[in-house]
Amino acid sequence: LLGALIAIAVALPGGSVANFAPIWSDAPFADQIAPLGVALVAVLWAYDGWIEITYVGGEVTDPERNLPRSILLATVVAIVLYCLASASFAYVLSPAKVAASSLVASDAAQVTLGRAGAALVAVAIMIATLGSNNGIVLTAARIPYAMARDGLLPRWLAGVHPRFVTPVPSLVAQGVVAIALTWISTEPSWKNTYNRLFTYVVLAEFVFYAMSCGAVLLLRRRAPDLPRPYRAWGCPVTPVIFIAFSLWLVANTAFQQPLDAGVGAALILAGLPVYFLRRYWAGGGVTSRARAS
Numbered sequence: 001l002l003g004a005l006i007a008i009a010v011a012l013p014g015g016s017v018a019n020f021a022p023i024w025s026d027a028p029f030a031d032q033i034a035p036l037g038v039a040l041v042a043v044l045w046a047y048d049g050w051i052e053i054t055y056v057g058g059e060v061t062d063p064e065r066n067l068p069r070s071i072l073l074a075t076v077v078a079i080v081l082y083c084l085a086s087a088s089f090a091y092v093l094s095p096a097k098v099a100a101s102s103l104v105a106s107d108a109a110q111v112t113l114g115r116a117g118a119a120l121v122a123v124a125i126m127i128a129t130l131g132s133n134n135g136i137v138l139t140a141a142r143i144p145y146a147m148a149r150d151g152l153l154p155r156w157l158a159g160v161h162p163r164f165v166t167p168v169p170s171l172v173a174q175g176v177v178a179i180a181l182t183w184i185s186t187e188p189s190w191k192n193t194y195n196r197l198f199t200y201v202v203l204a205e206f207v208f209y210a211m212s213c214g215a216v217l218l219l220r221r222r223a224p225d226l227p228r229p230y231r232a233w234g235c236p237v238t239p240v241i242f243i244a245f246s247l248w249l250v251a252n253t254a255f256q257q258p259l260d261a262g263v264g265a266a267l268i269l270a271g272l273p274v275y276f277l278r279r280y281w282a283g284g285g286v287t288s289r290a291r292a293s
Contacts, residue, residue: 020095033252047075047078050071051071053071058146089105106125141171151278153274200264203250203264204264210250214239
């Protein structure tokens with residue numbers, strides 16, 4: 001779909017190289033750092049599919065070899081397509097019109113293909129979104145399933161369908177959580193629901209991404225002889241840079257969008273009661289108290 005949109009923008013009349021001006025705002029760079037961080041939240045959400053393959057890593061053949069290749073190849077392809085698509089939209093609409101539009105691809109198609117083309121592109125994007133959502137549903141349910149199988153969540157979440165071997169309880173739980181988050185994000189207005197949802201997700205994810213990079217540094221120090229089928233490039237410099245970026249992104253989002261950041265933080269903290277309850281039950285707290293009474 002992105003390839004078709006890029007080809008249409010370049011091949012058909014309606015675009016102009018002059019639309020790229022101005023490439024950069026005339027405002028002082030220091031004044032653009034905070035808004036850039038807000039925009040990056042949406043950009044990073046668009047790229048966030050890179051991690052999905054790791055959720056089904058236990059079902060991948062030769063994961064030591066195929067997982068890194070899949071992540072790197074998919075990320076490079078996504079970067080190329082997204083950059084070309086963004087350039088083609090700016091070529092047709094100009095950066096100012098892109099910033100003001102809520103339906104960029106459809107508006108760009110209207111310039112080159114007319115109203116019928118714009119409607120067709122809108123429908124195609126909707127169908128593509130359903131396909132993307134299908135991938136998220138397929139992979140994300142594996143997280144509570146795997147955690148339950150390892151004893152970190154209630155065992156019933158590790159159940160599978162007797163015939164299709166799909167993690168039905170985890171899929172149902174995932175659907176309930178998704179509905180609840182969608183309902184919460186409609187306040188105070190439903191118009192920015194999608195923006196609020198991906199802000200919750202990106203904020204929470206980059207907290208854990210930073211912690212994962214921190215774990216890489218700790219494991220290199222505490223377990224130097226641990227088998228490592230894949231080693232992080234440029235360690236320790238690259239993990240430190242990523243941790244610093246993640247902390248800045250989270251702090252900037254909290255400052256610029258405190259309400260959305262608060263909900264994202266609440267989602268993270270909601271896991272603490274579950275964690276302590278599991279520790280309590282695993283330690284025999286309930287049994288010990290029952291005996292004492």
